[in-house]
Amino acid sequence: MTTPLLIGLLAGAILSGTSLLYATLGETLAERSGIVNLGLEGILLTGASVGFAVTVITGSAWLGLAAASLAGGLVNALFGWLVVTRKANQLASGLAMMFFGFGASALIGAPYVGAVIAGLPKWRPSWLAGLPWVRSTTLFNYDLLTWLAVPVAILVWWALFRTRWGLGLRAVGESPAAAFAAGRNPAALQYQALCIGGMLGGLAGAHLSLSLTLTWAEYMTAGRGFIAIALVIFSKWDPLRAIAGALLFGGAEALQLQLQARGSAVSPFVLEMSPYLLTLLVLLAWGGARRLAAPASLGRTFYGSN
Amino acid sequence: MPESGALTALRNSGAARSVVRTGAICAIALAVFAAILLAAGKDPLKAYQDTFRHTLASAYGFSELVVRMTPLLLAAVAVALPSRLGLINVGGEGQIYMGAFMASAGAFLFPGAPAWILLPVVVSMGFLGGAIWAAIPGVLRAAKLVNETVTTLLLNYVAPLIVSYFIFGPWRAVENSAYPQTSVFPAGAQLPTYFDTRIHAGLFIALVSLLVYWAVMEKTRWGIEMRAIGGNPEAAQRLGIPVPVWIVAALAIGGGFAGLAGMGEAMGVAGRLRQSLSPGYGFTGFLVSWLAGGRPLEILFMAFLFAIITSAGDALQITQGLPYAVINILLATILFIVLASRSAPGTRR
């Protein structure tokens, strides 16, 4: 039975988009506090390799998942030390973390290449399985990370926009000096954002190795970290919009493969380009209202206090 | 901001100081990396010995360093030039690919032409490709629409896809099992190589570019104006200086240099256009420029250092059985040390 293109596309987009969404949420938190982490790719790779290694060693994908998340948080905390405490240039520090991630993940993962794991278990509620088109596809047959992806996005949104903590975080992102004057601790808030963001990034990487591909290979994230950085911009630093963005970007990859499976003639490269061009167009359209989109102090180092 | 005589004297002794500083950083980084090697069960002394023999102690090894350095020099200038104006160019990767793309287009347009026509065509097209690709973010920034950090980063993804489209499609060579790559470039377009190594004429282009960069920044009115504008763009605007024009020009010219790197890699190293054109030279170039503070002489040192490190990766893989990617930890360690030590405000970025 052949699934219609839209269903197949949706199924593929959800699978592909899960890790993108977690990565985007992590980076959104960081950027909302005013810090750009170009090394997101390194965090994802670290999460993927640590998660896989721990799963192979302990036999439990849950332990692997926890380890991946922890590793991501630690690496981002290291990044935080560089940019918050040592007040280093954020772009250069981010790239340094990217290189670190490349190397550390290769070293950690090397002994486990080719190991076979069962991966994260998948569930599908039986009432959903009865729906047409669903049983023969991957729809609604997801592991925990995919099931929780949207709830986590909502949680992040709620934390950012409905809590005092989030308010403080956003204030730091707009103007650390003003936030400091109002009694907030910019450094502490930025560290917190980075740690949580790093943990989300670790989960994103783990999804690739523990669920999607059930393997580890060097550089296996294939640029997803950078895609997530673009996604943060595309979704205007809003976790809810990030859901749509992750589906769109995940869908672009799925689309070209699904179209190929239908014998279509559209060039896969043109299709893969489209999300980025779309992001550029969207940025252009918002150009006038730019001030309302990005955190004003994004990328700037705050020298006012420790 | 005019410079006092004291500052000038300090900066003149900076060359020697930077050599020493580089050496101290390397020593610490080597020690940290040795610890990591020990943890991975390898003998650090032997590893370093093999690496040294592979990279510096053999003529071929040294030539490899030069080959790796060439695109890094250009990619670093591509970042350093706009940075004088306060602009951030992380789009080196994309500019490299577009430079290679346009240069390839030029080569395929005039396949029969002799080298003295085709080489200048190819070089100009290479520069043009990178320049156009960087001018787009430049225009967007000049019109105050989008920050150039974002646009240069985004365009990095688009350029390799454009190249892939042509490699898999209209430009695909049918020989060699139809592997996705172009045919070998016409002989007139290929950069000559020297001493039976992979060193190619792109090296001269890179060195000349570095020289030009130094000369323009230090010796011409433009260079001094650039720094002034970068320091206070609003004031410059009020004085009637066409800041938007400067923005576009700086990014475009910077991008052009990156385009030359792409041209060099395609015409000088590979001899054809392939997907594997650049292993991240754009980003490495950013780091080289940043570590060097945008200063030409230090760019030369840093590019050399990066070349040694990446070359060491091969040696480590072949002699120690370590994955090549591990070399990135050494790179990251060096960066960490530099980043962590530049803590005081007012330090040159």
Next chain:
Amino acid sequence: MKSSFGVFVSGLVLACCLAAQPALAQQPKLIIGAVYVGSVNDYGYNRSFHDALTQVARDLPGVKLIEAENVPESGEAESVMEGMIQQGAKLVVPTSFGYSDSARKVAKRHRDVAFEFAGDGDTERNFGVFFGSTQRAMYPMGVAAGKMTKSNKLGFVVGIPIGYALGNVNAFQMGARSVNPNVQTIVVVTGGWSDKAKEAAAANALLDQGCDVVSMHVDSPATIIQAVEGRGAMSIGFQSIEARALAPKGWITGLGFTWAPFFTSVAKSVMAGTFRGEAVYKGLGEMVAVGPFGPSVPADVQALVKKSADEVAKGFNPFTGPLKNNRGGTALPSGATVGADQMGSMNWYVEGVVGRVR
């Protein structure tokens, strides 16, 4: 500042002293350098070479093997091969098509080193080319798939659409067609030899299209086989028959490379000084083997596949005209054939394949 300068200088002196020490004694008779585009633990292409070469190093006395994994198909490969030659390698085996340019350049520079390149192209005195003719061997695989499929849709994931991959797809489809006239093969290209996430997505896309048997030509079949197994479909392996461990239920059969005998004879000829670069393409029974059958394959299907495999081993060439391509035109006119050494330039899909060559 003076002290750090001193550290720097003494470090440099120490480094020079270390470099001057001679290498340890105990010279092996032959050092083989192998360059892989992926990891040797990939249950696939790279593993097949690793297994064969380590066996050669075990069987022949005095042979040492140096390996470099995850070497990209770029100028980097040249640097790696030079490094191996510096280490004393006298036989270099670049195992991926994309190393062609780099390997040839290095071979020109070192006429005293033997090269065996896994691919096609010109041979030189010190540069031989070889490959396992999997294309004809894919025919019995297609027979198996054609008999086992219930949906009459077969899926095929291709990494990079080179001539050899197209040949595999075509033989697969023709084999399936020979036992099942309604069958079609859908091809999805991932664009790289080893992009795991794309391979998983490609497998899912094929299954969404209704395929229930999937085969592949990528470096490692592992990800695809696991994805297919997870959705309850069947798979036919490629590159290494060890991959059957990944699909206990859905594995039908598979092809694997058996390079060891070939490399043993090459190594012996290098050690004897009689190496001559030639084009060697061997098929089923020599460089390619059929894997064991999975538990769900009935005995009559197994017999049919074995019979087909025997025919291929005896010389049956499915690439014999007249053959139609999948655009309605003629792929091979009557009487024409495609030999193993011409497989690299195949540029058409046979009738019944859903996919575009360019």
